[in-house]
Amino acid sequence: xxxxxxxxxxxxxxxxxxxxxxxxxxxxxxxxxxxxxxxxxxxxxxxxxxxxxxxxxxxxxxxxxxxxxxxxxxxxxxxxxxxxxxxxxxxxxxxxxxxxxxxxxxxxxxxxxxxxxxxxxxxxxxxxxxxxxxxxxxxxxxxxxxxxxxxxxxxxxxxxxxxxxxxxxxxxxxxxxxxxxxxxxxxxxxxxxxxxxxxxxxxxxxxxxxxxxxxxxxxxxxxxxxxxxxxxxxxxxxxxxxxxxxxxxxxxxxxxxxxxxxxxxxxxxxxxxxxxxxxxxxxxxxxxxxxxxxxxxxxxxxxxxxxxxxxxxxxxxxxxxxxxxxxxxxxxxxxxxxxxxxxxxxxxxxxxxxxxxxxxxxxxxx
Amino acid sequence: xxxxxxxxxxxxxxxxxxxxxxxxxxxxxxxxxxxxxxxxxxxxxxxxxxxxxxxxxxxxxxxxxxxxxxxxxxxxxxxxxxxxxxxxxxxxxxxxxxxxxxxxxxxxxxxxxxxxxxxxxxxxxxxxxxxxxxxxxxxxxxxxxxxxxxxxxxxxxxxxxxxxxxxxxxxxxxxxxxxxxxxxxxxxxxxxxxxxxxxxxxxxxxxxxxxxxxxxxxxxxxxxxxxxxxxxxxxxxxxxxxxxxxxxxxxxxxxxxxxxxxxxxxxxxxxxxxxxxxxxxxxxxxxxxxxxxxxxxxxxxxxxxxxxxxxxxxxxxx
Numbered sequence: 001x002x003x004x005x006x007x008x009x010x011x012x013x014x015x016x017x018x019x020x021x022x023x024x025x026x027x028x029x030x031x032x033x034x035x036x037x038x039x040x041x042x043x044x045x046x047x048x049x050x051x052x053x054x055x056x057x058x059x060x061x062x063x064x065x066x067x068x069x070x071x072x073x074x075x076x077x078x079x080x081x082x083x084x085x086x087x088x089x090x091x092x093x094x095x096x097x098x099x100x101x102x103x104x105x106x107x108x109x110x111x112x113x114x115x116x117x118x119x120x121x122x123x124x125x126x127x128x129x130x131x132x133x134x135x136x137x138x139x140x141x142x143x144x145x146x147x148x149x150x151x152x153x154x155x156x157x158x159x160x161x162x163x164x165x166x167x168x169x170x171x172x173x174x175x176x177x178x179x180x181x182x183x184x185x186x187x188x189x190x191x192x193x194x195x196x197x198x199x200x201x202x203x204x205x206x207x208x209x210x211x212x213x214x215x216x217x218x219x220x221x222x223x224x225x226x227x228x229x230x231x232x233x234x235x236x237x238x239x240x241x242x243x244x245x246x247x248x249x250x251x252x253x254x255x256x257x258x259x260x261x262x263x264x265x266x267x268x269x270x271x272x273x274x275x276x277x278x279x280x281x282x283x284x285x286x287x288x289x290x291x292x293x294x295x296x297x298x299x300x301x302x303x304x305x306x307x308x309x310x311x312x313x314x315x316x317x318x319x320x321x322x323x324x325x326x327x328x329x330x331x332x333x334x335x336x337x338x339x340x341x342x343x344x345x346x347x348x349x350x351x352x353x354x355x356x357x358x359x360x361x362x363x364x365x366x
Numbered sequence: 367x368x369x370x371x372x373x374x375x376x377x378x379x380x381x382x383x384x385x386x387x388x389x390x391x392x393x394x395x396x397x398x399x400x401x402x403x404x405x406x407x408x409x410x411x412x413x414x415x416x417x418x419x420x421x422x423x424x425x426x427x428x429x430x431x432x433x434x435x436x437x438x439x440x441x442x443x444x445x446x447x448x449x450x451x452x453x454x455x456x457x458x459x460x461x462x463x464x465x466x467x468x469x470x471x472x473x474x475x476x477x478x479x480x481x482x483x484x485x486x487x488x489x490x491x492x493x494x495x496x497x498x499x500x501x502x503x504x505x506x507x508x509x510x511x512x513x514x515x516x517x518x519x520x521x522x523x524x525x526x527x528x529x530x531x532x533x534x535x536x537x538x539x540x541x542x543x544x545x546x547x548x549x550x551x552x553x554x555x556x557x558x559x560x561x562x563x564x565x566x567x568x569x570x571x572x573x574x575x576x577x578x579x580x581x582x583x584x585x586x587x588x589x590x591x592x593x594x595x596x597x598x599x600x601x602x603x604x605x606x607x608x609x610x611x612x613x614x615x616x617x618x619x620x621x622x623x624x625x626x627x628x629x630x631x632x633x634x635x636x637x638x639x640x641x642x643x644x645x646x647x648x649x650x651x652x653x654x655x656x657x658x659x660x661x662x663x664x665x666x667x668x669x670x671x672x673x674x675x676x677x678x679x680x681x682x683x684x
Contacts, residue, residue: 290616295647
């Protein structure tokens with residue numbers, strides 16, 4: 001971390017002093033709003049890399065809970081995003097956040113009392129559409145572990161109720177500080193996985209697959225429910241067998257009854273991302289796959305290609321772990337029927353399928 | 367700048383010195399016809415070159431025309447060797463801009479002459495005055511950079527085979543790749559959007575297959591297409607684009623070709639069309655029937671029933 005920027009409005013929040021103490025030695029600058037950070041980042045030769053080397057502590061003046069921005073035409077999981085921060089210290093070629101924020105700056109919201117007030121009120125109301133929440137949409141959930149106690153507080157809060165599950169999604173292995181917490185199986189530790197080749201080519205500063213699986217194994221041993229996200233799956237010659245092997249490797253390490261779900265999603269991206277990947281990851285071939293514009297405006301692999309991959313990997317997961325819920329992130333009925341043999345609508349919808357999986361594995365009441 | 371008028375022997379003019387050149391080399395023969403008819407109306411501007419001869423400041427095409435007409439001397443305004451470069455450059459640009467609309471390469475050379483090395487804000491003011499155009503510094507900077515591109519790109523601009531934006535793109539490519547593209551664009555005469563599409567698709571193939579762009583574009587397949595198209599640029603352009611698209615999107619292209627074959631077997635009557643989902647992504651197919659009268663509609667009443675009997679339909683809608 002090269003510099004810590006603190007918004008003047010955030011300076012008195014307790015989380016700031018915790019982070020400052022854990023980043024001792026990092027130069028600090030107090031700012032009145034984000035403009036100066038944005039200018040500094042935009043002036044760098046690689047603004048995206050620059051945005052990962054600074055941390056901006058700010059107050060979230062909007063809502064912390066937001067529905068996942070699914071689109072029509074594809075089945076959405078109905079996940080609720082808990083918006084704790086933005087961007088990431090890891091550097092993945094395919095990361096949509098590179099094109100999503102203008103500019104992308106590592107940001108952490110520090111008004112945690114507001115967050116917990118909003119979250120507690122929502123949980124107390126027990127809305128049917130807020131049974132699965134997670135912090136891993138706009139950032140990696142566990143990169144904040146060395147800096148903040150937010151995850152620990154969240155784990156404890158969810159552990160004290162019985163109708164919603166928190167999903168912490170990561171490509172890291174930073175689970176140690178969470179293991180002894182009273183999670184009551186209401187926090188799912190979720191690991192993004194990929195093949196060794198895809199990780200090497202496209203994921204800078206992430207943990208190797210083996211380390212992620214070791215962290216998952218350790219988490220399961222401490223009673224945490226788990227999830228695995230094969231997302232984004234990258235098509236390349238021979239990838240099918242490698243993804244199948246990843247699936248088998250997972251279930252050699254963790255018991256299937258500890259796994260709430262496994263998601264599969266192939267690489268999809270806003271068209272703006274392509275030149276960014278080409279510039280920042282010149283060795284990566286991911287933008288040059290056989291992509292077509294999807295019904296949501298994002299580029300995605302030509303449907304028969306992704307269906308074929310899904311079919312093989314889903315079969316490998318079912319063979320290794322028949323009881324585990326497998327789902328597709330943002331796919332249509334045809335893909336579901338061909339790769340899994342049913343449409344989510346036949347089982348009450350994808351959100352319902354996942355709520356039931358959370359009920360079964362995490363014990364939430366639905 | 368007031369310069370004395372003198373008659374200068376043409377043999378003393380160094381036409382190889384293009385320091386102040388703004389004009390494109392072409393156009394001297396038309397000008398020669400004009401001079402033959404009405405004479406030389408304006409003297410050229412020369413500068414002593416310190417070696418007993420003269421460099422041209424303004425009048426490159428007039429001097430070429432006069433040489434072709436066999437003139438020995440030319441009435442000239444003559445600057446000394448010590449004359450201010452910026453003043454002469456301004457004069458050269460102003461005179462060219464006043465005499466005719468400049469081509470893009472002429473504008474580029476003109477901008478390059480105006481205040482080289484000075485801040486772009488300052489140069490923009492000079493350019494606005496000399497070229498009589500409203501400009502912004504970024505545009506002028508890009509415009510000037512054209513004059514530093516390799517000769518084959520500048521020629522492609524002059525022949526209107528590539529536009530300003532594409533020329534800059536070619537200038538950023540390895541020279542061998544740019545040369546192949548410029549040659550292809552010169553043959554196919556594509557619009558800028560089609561050039562961009564061709565470049566994008568070829569670049570994707572090049573990166574995916576780890577081969578140089580020139581290898582994608584100068585392979586035997588494209589050579590054969592150009593040969594077989596027999597000078598029909600429209601046909602050649604379409605077939606080159608189809609070839610590249612098949613290479614870039616092999617599965618999608620195969621599906622499209624397969625669909626076309628099956629759709630042809632449906633033998634749809636005139637005015638009826640079958641559209642698959644865009645890129646075969648969605649599930650919704652569209653059967654459209656255009657009619658002008660009830661009678662035409664009545665004539666189509668058995669169409670759906672006949673389609674359902676057609677074996678090709680089961681390949682389109684399994």
